Amino acid sequence: MTLALHWFRRDLRLTDNTSLNAALAQSEQVIPVYILSTWKNSHGWTGAPRQEFLCGCLESLARDLQSKGGRLIVRQGQADAALEELLRETGATSLHFNRDPDPFGWEMEKRVEAMARRLGVKVHAHADAAIHEREVLLSGAGTPFRIFTPYSKAWLKLPKPGPGRSVSRIATPANIPSLDLPTLAHWGLQSDASILKPGEAAARDRLCRFVDGPIFSYQEKRDLPSQAATSRISQDLRHGLLSIREIYARCEQAAAGASMEGRRNLQVYVSELIWREFYFQVLWHWPEVLEHEFQPKFRNLAWSEPGTAFEAWCAGQTGFPIVDAGMRELLATGFMHNRVRMITAMFLVKDLHVSWKHGERWFMQRLVDGEIASNNGGWQWSAGTGTDAAPYFRIQNPWSQTLRFDPEGTYIKQWIPELRDVPGKKLAQPPTPGLRFVKSYPLPLVDHAIERDKTLALYRQ
Ligand SMILES: Cc1cc2nc3c(=O)[nH]c(=O)nc-3n(C[C@H](O)[C@H](O)[C@H](O)COP(=O)(O)OP(=O)(O)OC[C@H]3O[C@@H](n4cnc5c(N)ncnc54)[C@H](O)[C@@H]3O)c2cc1C
CATH class of the missing domain: 3.40.50.620 (HUPs)
Structure with missing residues (x-):
């Protein structure tokens, strides 16, 4: 036997x-x-x-x-x-x-x-874990890709493996001693977040629901945090509840019967899956990104100590509603919408001048989908220090980001109930100096315009 x-x-x-x-x-x-x-x-x-x-x-x-x-x-x-x-x-x-x-x-x-x-x-x-493993794709010069677009083009050109079969029968010898299945007590932890349903079947349900409809308007709505417009399968990929080959095959099937417009949306979705593999290969070829900034010129920035401002950021108490809504969504659910991850990350680095490494770690401790490669990639992108990062001088303004992506304040009000009665449009601009939106919500911790200039000076140095 x-x-x-x-x-x-x-x-x-x-x-x-x-x-x-x-x-x-x-x-x-x-x-x-x-x-x-x-x-x-x-x-x-x-x-x-x-x-x-x-x-x-x-x-x-x-x-x-x-x-x-x-x-x-x-x-x-x-x-x-x-x-x-x-x-x-x-x-x-x-x-x-x-x-x-x-x-x-x-x-x-x-x-x-x-x-x-x-x-x-x-x-x-x-x-x-990936459709094209970390060392498979190299540039024409035989070197790993540092920039997403050429990586993505090369990725799309390769033939794709189809999904393998599902287990129909498995024989395990009897009498092998086993521990009980763990609970949180095994690690001495207590749960404080309301997370999505775990397990392979629940993950497949999420994928099917998404591919049956929302995927066809993904491009238009994916940046709106108040809409359930993304697939919500990141924790499923993180824990391998679905294979990436199955996901890709479902996208291909959906594309076969879709309109031009539908196919365009599908392509945008697939491009997000490629980002995941791009960051896998970045980590594989440059594991030192976990230690320091990818770009050497940014390795000695004079960061602020993560004191009370960092604590306010973690707790969703910075006085910037869009930032606080994201941080509170994270605390409450172990998830945060991608657009808001970018806003909160950039805020920590460029408005509070705290090193991205502190934010990276906090996200890993709170995110159900915490994926070392994507998280590091997302943080270094937001800090402007990574492989294919936003240039350091492109600094998102949390107020104008609110106007663009949550103009009615719907997402903000979902996570910050004390702001429920403030007109949505007001939440997209700083409150009158010295006046709070409401008594129970803090004043903005900093003035974005001032901090922006400080950041530019810091990075230029
Ligand atoms: C600062 C920061 C930290 C992040 N940390 C993580 C993390 O720890 N784990 C994680 O899975 N993603 C991370 N992301 C990427 C992205 O925010 C999440 O993958 C996405 O929000 C998950 O929601 P979804 O499944 O509905 O995504 P969808 O929009 O439906 O995308 C489908 C899948 O594509 C992948 N994907 C999408 N966007 C990205 C991206 N920018 N980079 C890499 N993969 C992507 C994910 O596997 C995702 O499930 C981070 C982004 C930022 C800016």
Whole structure:
């Protein structure tokens, strides 16, 4: 009887899972295992909302596996040590996993591979997270892309793999000891956000609902935070509840019967999926972006200490309604609309002069979709320090951004109930100096025009 291990990581699904399908094709029995991390109380790069989503995904995965005849084995600790124990206990002769898109994952992969070699176990590391893996696309000169547009053109030219099959049956040996499925208590956390439904089925519902309608007006509405006009599948991609190949294939199917206008909207949507892969390859080729600014000329900017202004930003109490609405949406749901991510990020960096690294970390701790590559890319873009960044002198004005993207204040009022009775248009300009919008809402922390000049001087230096 051949026995393989499939190590679940950020691929918590049974449909088109490259590694799981390979393990099933090559072995009669497969042990699907998830290894829990063992940190307690707080972590620099994750927090309660994402861990709660993870718990729900594992529950759903365990149910799905059971319905196919298998069983999810849960272990904890360092992945290499936990997998070694399981391999020794069971005598499995091969180990499969999907490659991770971030450096913390790559480090562990190296250790796992070394451990397996030591044990004489065959390791299979599969490409799964992207349509075109991080090292596949290079410019004509053989170098990685620094600019999105040529990357995107090259990406679109390559043939696309279709989605693989869905698991129909899985046999897992009986009597393998397993921990219980985790709850937030495992990490000593408590939930304080109202998150989307986890699990593969819920993710597929979201995708289908989007591709059936909203995708055809995506271009027009995607920047309006008060409209549910985007796909809301970022946490599903982050946890691998859907494969990127399935998503792309659904877009292709939708395009086949669509009008010219519909197809244009679809292209804009696909272009967002390409941004995700662009940032994966940036992180792969330049992992140092996690340490410092991509552009060397911006590595010694004189940032302000993240004191009370940073705390006000985190809490949604800056007195800039669009910024506070975004930060409160993040606190309440573990999500923030993309346009508002850009506004809040730029505000932290260019109005409060706090380093993007503090914001990057706060987002990672709060976002359910916290994705190291996209988050770093988004922050460095907003700071004007990244690969394909907004030039540093392009500084968004939070008031005019409000006028453009939330002119009636609908989004603002959803997240800042104390501003409910203020006429929407008033929220798109600073209040009269010294006068609050309402008693219970703070005055703007800074004057945007003054801070803008300071930023320009800081960056020019
Ligand atoms: C400062 C900042 C931080 C960000 N942090 C993250 C993060 O941690 N995780 C994350 O997934 N996205 C991040 N983004 C990108 C973007 O905001 C989210 O992907 C998007 O809001 C998710 O909502 P959606 O699924 O409805 O997106 P849609 O508009 O429906 O887009 C579809 C998918 O495309 C991808 N995508 C869209 N925009 C981008 C982008 N700019 N960069 C990379 N991928 C993109 C996502 O996977 C998304 O789910 C960040 C952007 C900024 C400006």
